[in-house]
Amino acid sequence: xxxxRDVLVLxxxxxxxxxxxxxxRVIAELEDHGLPxxxxxxxxxxxxxxxxxxxxxxxxxVIVDAAEIGKESGQFVRxxxxxxxxxxxxxRFSLHHAGLAEILALTRALNRPLxxxxxxxxxxxxxxxxxxxxxKVEAGLPTLIDAVLAEITQ
Amino acid sequence: MTTMSVNVxxxxxxxxxxxxxxxxxxxxxxxxxxxxxxxxxxxxxxVRGRPYTExxxxxxxxxxxxxxxxxxxxxxxTEKALGVELTDQAQLLRKLNFHxxxxxxxxxxxxxxxxxxxxxxxxxxxxxxVNREAVERAxxxxxxxxxxxxxxxxxxxxxxxxxxxGFTHTPTEDELRAMRERLVAAREDMDASVELFSSLDWPxxxxxxxxxxxxxxxxxxxxxxxxxxxxxxxxxxxxxxKVTNEEMVSFSTAKWTRHNRESYMVGALARFNNNxxxxxxxxxxAAARLGMEPIVTNPFLNTGAQVVEMVHCxxxxxxxxxxxxxxxxxxxxxxxxEVKAGEGVDSCDVPRGILFHHxxxxxxxxxxxANCIIPTNQNMANLNHDMQELVPQIIDRPQDEVRLTLxxxxxxxxxxxxxxxxxxxxxxx
Numbered sequence: 001x002x003x004x005r006d007v008l009v010l011x012x013x014x015x016x017x018x019x020x021x022x023x024x025r026v027i028a029e030l031e032d033h034g035l036p037x038x039x040x041x042x043x044x045x046x047x048x049x050x051x052x053x054x055x056x057x058x059x060x061x062v063i064v065d066a067a068e069i070g071k072e073s074g075q076f077v078r079x080x081x082x083x084x085x086x087x088x089x090x091x092r093f094s095l096h097h098a099g100l101a102e103i104l105a106l107t108r109a110l111n112r113p114l115x116x117x118x119x120x121x122x123x124x125x126x127x128x129x130x131x132x133x134x135x136k137v138e139a140g141l142p143t144l145i146d147a148v149l150a151e152i153t154q
Numbered sequence: 155m156t157t158m159s160v161n162v163x164x165x166x167x168x169x170x171x172x173x174x175x176x177x178x179x180x181x182x183x184x185x186x187x188x189x190x191x192x193x194x195x196x197x198x199x200x201v202r203g204r205p206y207t208e209x210x211x212x213x214x215x216x217x218x219x220x221x222x223x224x225x226x227x228x229x230x231x232t233e234k235a236l237g238v239e240l241t242d243q244a245q246l247l248r249k250l251n252f253h254x255x256x257x258x259x260x261x262x263x264x265x266x267x268x269x270x271x272x273x274x275x276x277x278x279x280x281x282x283x284v285n286r287e288a289v290e291r292a293x294x295x296x297x298x299x300x301x302x303x304x305x306x307x308x309x310x311x312x313x314x315x316x317x318x319x320g321f322t323h324t325p326t327e328d329e330l331r332a333m334r335e336r337l338v339a340a341r342e343d344m345d346a347s348v349e350l351f352s353s354l355d356w357p358x359x360x361x362x363x364x365x366x367x368x369x370x371x372x373x374x375x376x377x378x379x380x381x382x383x384x385x386x387x388x389x390x391x392x393x394x395x396k397v398t399n400e401e402m403v404s405f406s407t408a409k410w411t412r413h414n415r416e417s418y419m420v421g422a423l424a425r426f427n428n429n430x431x432x433x434x435x436x437x438x439x440a441a442a443r444l445g446m447e448p449i450v451t452n453p454f455l456n457t458g459a460q461v462v463e464m465v466h467c468x469x470x471x472x473x474x475x476x477x478x479x480x481x482x483x484x485x486x487x488x489x490x491x492e493v494k495a496g497e498g499v500d501s502c503d504v505p506r507g508i509l510f511h512h513x514x515x516x517x518x519x520x521x522x523x524a525n526c527i528i529p530t531n532q533n534m535a536n537l538n539h540d541m542q543e544l545v546p547q548i549i550d551r552p553q554d555e556v557r558l559t560l561x562x563x564x565x566x567x568x569x570x571x572x573x574x575x576x577x578x579x580x581x582x583x
Contacts, residue, residue: 016200016215046218047311049262053297054310109279110289131200 006038007152008058012065012100014046019073019124019137022144023064029145039152052103052114060116062151063100064144067121074140076122078147120148174541174560178549186545188537188564198524206232206318206491206519213511213526214312217570219262221312222255222303223504224511224526230378231511232318235498236491236519243478243486244320245377247306250474251313252376252502253467254302257295259505260422260460263568264351265292268457271562272354288350291343295464298340302471305329319488327483334475337468341436344465348440351461357559360451361543363536364415365424366397368503374425374432374466376503382428384449385414391501394510398527410535411527417535420507421568422459423450437466453540454566460505493519506530506568530569537567 009030015021024043031041040058044051055061069077081104100119107114122144125134133141177185197216201209210228214221226248233240240248265288266278275281282289300310305325307313315323325333368375368391369382381389381397389396400409412418426433426441430448433441441447444458495517501510507529514523540563548556 014215045215045312048218049296050300050310053300105279109282
């Protein structure tokens with residue numbers, strides 16, 4: 001039950017909040033696309049601290065998430081947590097729906113190393129209440145998905 | 155004489171955004187309130203026009219903490235509208251899934267949001283230095299409850315296998331047996347949890363109020379039942395509006411509710427007070443060790459009631475698994491829904507309290523109208539009345555202490571004001 005599995009692709013975000021749903025959407029597209037053996041996908045939504053245990057069970061983690069990266073809407077950046085400072089929006093520390101920044105802070109403080117994490121941060125246009133991606137983020141999906149596929153099959 | 159102004163903007167360690175405002179001059183309290191500044195969620199707009207098969211999945215996204223609670227309540231309301239009957243096995247699995255979420259939510263609230271206050275830690279990170287074992291224990295319990303939810307709901311957090319009519323996936327008997335072993339092993343962590351929370355010095359504050367929860371004849375109610383008030387009223391869930399009587403208030407985007415008094419309380423403490431006799435004996439022992447005997451009127455002990463419920467849910471989960479194994483677990487398809495026009499209301503007592511979903515469907519099974527009343531809204535008026543009674547009792551203390559005590563009161567209610575987006579801001583270094 002606790003065997004470590006290969007690559008986990010996590011989509012984070014709330015599909016009820018516009019472009020915040022880009023992570024779950026990419027997961028749905030990857031599942032439709034079909035993936036090689038040893039690659040697992042999870043639409044983790046706003047699961048918060050649950051992520052910690054899910055991540056610990058894998059060799060390598062690829063995360064797709066909406067992120068304020070100062071780019072044009074729909075553009076994305078690949079990075080590792082070590083390369084950046086992650087700040088949860090609002091800066092509050094509420095582990096009930098903890099975000100990735102908080103999980104990383106907690107695992108560092110507990111000296112409980114996570115498997116290597118690569119992130120694809122996607123610049124949102126609109127994260128107000130409403131379903132569906134904005135046209136710009138929608139238009140950026142094919143390039144994003146190609147990049148995620150290249151990452152997980154490397 | 156003193157002039158005191160306490161403004162705590164965006165109280166930390168609660169879900170969403172809420173502000174505490176206290177304005178007192180010469181011992182005269184001019185203002186004292188908890189205001190909610192989050193935009194309302196427009197829940198109804200998401201589900202109107204959508205087919206009945208989608209509603210529980212959409213509503214599970216309202217909140218990452220109560221995803222199973224919303225999904226279960228939503229499916230039950232739809233099942234009432236469309237006349238769907240679940241098998242006994244599916245009902246047992248729903249209860250087991252629900253217990254997983256209760257444990258999951260309570261362990262986070264008690265250990266990570268409330269406990270730091272008692273150890274002088276600003277959050278769970280500095281708590282690691284003070285009581286590392288407690289933080290590790292909470293993570294162990296959290297993993298167990300998350301795995302329990304995933305085993306039945308098919309996914310951590312947002313349960314994809316939970317559908318109208320039951321489940322699209324059935325756990326195997328081997329999986330259930332393995333989970334049973336882990337639950338039995340978790341008794342040690344439950345015992346240590348009771349020990350830890352029994353040792354805390356809870357703020358002394360009593361205020362009688364009305365407690366509202368679900369109730370059932372044969373079990374401690376979480377999934378379905380009748381509405382019960384500690385003031386002696388009972389209603390079928392269809393009459394929920396007689397209880398909630400929602401009203402707008404000028405300074406808050408959350409609607410307030412009232413029933414027999416100016417306010418009522420929902421959540422673990424309300425369930426504990428209303429249904430104490432049906433708790434598992436080990437949970438009653440836990441209550442005794444926590445010094446809790448119904449009726450408990452100190453709202454800070456909502457967290458104590460959560461610890462009691464964690465013990466209950468671990469024990470009841472073991473019992474449910476035994477019942478499932480004894481009956482024999484068979485993979486089964488969800489019960490078929492007959493697509494027709496109809497209306498349905500149902501309710502679950504989710505981690506933060508009683509939750510109502512109410513839907514109307516047209517003859518193609520598309521939602522034409524919807525209502526959802528969440529526990530946090532029902533607690534807002536009660537929290538404000540608590541604050542108004544508590545502040546005069548503590549107003550002479552140092553301002554920092556007043557601020558912390560009020561923050562602790564807000565946190566005791568475990569309010570979930572919004573499911574936030576969690577968009578990251580990334581600074582490249």
